[in-house]
Amino acid sequence: MADCHIGAWREPRLSSLNTTAFEMAVQRCIDKSVDFIVISGDLFNTSLPGIDKLKSVVVMLKKLMDFGIPVYVVAGSHDFSPSGKTMLDVLETAGLINNVVRGRIVEKRLQLGFTVDEKTGVKLAGMIGKKGMLEKSYYEDLDRESLEKEKGFKIFMFHTALSELKPKGLEKMESAPVSFLPKGFSYYAAGHVHEVIDKELEPYGRIVYPGPLFPNNFKELEKLQRGGFYIYEDGNLSYEPLQIKNVFSISLDCSNMAPEQVEAHLMDEAKKNEFINTIVTIRLSGRLSSGKLGDIRLGDVMREFYAKGAYFVMKNTSSVSIEGLDEVMVRHESVEETEDLIISEHLGQIKLPNVDINAEKELTHEMIQIFQAEKKEGETRAEYESRLREGFECCIRKHINLKPQKVA
Ligand SMILES: [Mn+2]
Incomplete structure (x- = not known):
């Protein structure tokens, strides 16, 4: 496995x-x-x-x-x-x-x-x-x-x-x-x-x-x-x-649909079946003919699925656009993909002593990882800070020839 x-x-x-x-x-x-x-x-x-x-x-x-x-x-x-x-x-x-x-x-x-x-x-x-x-x-x-x-x-x-x-x-x-x-x-x-x-x-x-x-x-x-x-x-x-749960996935292209039509379509889906022990995923994409994303009452839709027994209902509306507004950002599916892409695009823009592109990439990945760490249950603030500091110092020592006291 x-x-x-x-x-x-x-x-x-x-x-x-x-x-x-x-x-x-x-x-x-x-x-x-x-x-x-x-x-x-x-x-x-x-x-x-x-x-x-x-x-x-x-x-x-x-x-x-x-x-x-x-x-x-x-x-x-x-x-x-x-x-x-x-x-x-x-x-x-x-x-x-x-x-x-x-x-x-x-x-x-x-x-x-x-x-x-x-x-x-x-x-x-x-x-x-x-x-x-x-x-x-x-x-x-x-x-x-x-x-x-x-x-x-x-x-x-x-x-x-x-x-x-x-x-x-x-x-x-x-x-x-x-x-x-x-x-x-x-x-x-x-x-x-x-x-x-x-x-x-x-x-x-x-x-x-x-x-x-x-x-x-x-x-x-x-x-x-x-x-x-x-x-x-x-x-x-x-x-x-x-097979722990069933999964029921809805993927709807909302192009040329008004918010009420999208909502009605999803409500119909919910009414068609029972969803006991089922994870429901709702993915919406395309350009609405009018109104905005918030006009689709997704909360009501999700409540309907829960009323029909769904174990969990999730939505993804990141690729819905609205008339008159173009998407600028390329959206990726996972945080890791997005991080990787952004890091790779920006490599070499900051001059660091003795750090080549590969080391910079490694350094950046590690820095992101260090600073996204959350305080653990039972960990004191001081312990949490010293954990972050230790990671940071270790990372700096590894990639840049600086003495640790300078880092502190
Ligand atoms: Mn994995």
Whole structure:
């Protein structure tokens, strides 16, 4: 499995579903007596998950341990704090998971070690994934030969999009060529791309993205409807869907419609069906013939869906325009895509000492991450500030040759 994103979604009703998906997945693994589980990055949505979410995950990991099912992980782009900390370290120290990324530098090249699964003898190696695809330089320095010459059933775990396997609609996503991977592994357990992809690619092997355990944003709900994972047995792969809620998606082009017409159309949809246990997504686009977006009484529409039993109703009206006004901003589907695009567009505009374009990009990503951290439950103001400061100083020290006291 990959991209569990425990703690994603701000809305509590949806947030609990990522955890439910993880619990269901783990229980199914136990029921099917798997030998071990691999999680290819983004177990958590943030490096410091909330205590309740963390607890739910620990309960399930403990259960797996009691059943003698080891869990192998690599960290994904969401698992790291700006100063390089990850909750995965805590879980590993407690013996609940095994991080398979073990590297050392030999003659300026990155050598990755293998982790051997005791029961099956399967050998696992892996690479971390970072925000903005900053793991690229690790792949450039990777000693592939030493990985390739190892004998046995080998799994390579990674958290990076591959250019050759990028799905439609995600063309803008940053990716690496498949030639970055070591060849000849029996199974490539991939994460980061939130789509289900299973492809045999010579001379590599079977490359599998199971997609998220549960959709993580509006677009994913529309497109995937549900998440899942794969079970591999004797060369056969079976996809295990996790159907937690139904999803009913409405996409309406409002071009040449008046607000009352849009409203009537949506009300009709609501009246047609029952929506028990269903997440309803409403996407509106196009140019209204008159009036403005606010004239569509979406609150009434949503109440109607709730009255028909909907579990959760969401709307996206970001691409509705009104007569006489043109959209200026290009809207992207996720915060990450938008951040990436804006950062890339503005690189090189500020002169920083000893900082090249790549370092500037990394610096910017990390700064955004540092300053978006929220104060945690139970954390004092002073602790919160020193956490931000520590991240900031660490980031500056890494990228700019300034002494820390100057930073302070
Ligand atoms: Mn992810």
